Amino acid sequence: MTVVSVSMPEELVERIDAFAEEHGYTGRSEVIREASRNLMGEFDDPRLEDHELMAVVTVLFDYHGTTVEERMIGLRHEYEGVVSSNVHSHVGDHHCMELFVLEGCLEEISAFVGRIRATNDILSVDYSVRPVDEIDPIT
Structure with a gap:
């Protein structure tokens, strides 16, 4: 090994x-x-391939002393063809939450989530992915 x-x-x-x-x-x-x-x-599920997908991505970060918020804005613009909605909210005294609603293919959504995860100073990233057409529901 x-x-x-x-x-x-x-x-x-x-x-x-x-x-x-x-x-x-x-x-x-x-x-x-x-x-x-x-x-x-995570994204190797064949039930997601060849479908138009929707995803919700929630990002939590401490806004003091970091540039995460600016990087989230940059990613939102870079992936504007995938990001259909974005909400920014303050959580507690020192944290922010970004919520992204995405629509696109598996490769686009996977790339976006990967870029979010690769951002320094992120506390957590949670997401869910579903086919838009719901032909093959995931259980």
């Missing part, structure tokens, strides 16, 4: 180690391998 070096905040390493111990993994490498396989397979 190839050994890969990955940089991450100490708090995340501690969470991974605790998760591994609590759930019976042999160590952090096993947790990271499984998480990587799951992430890579």
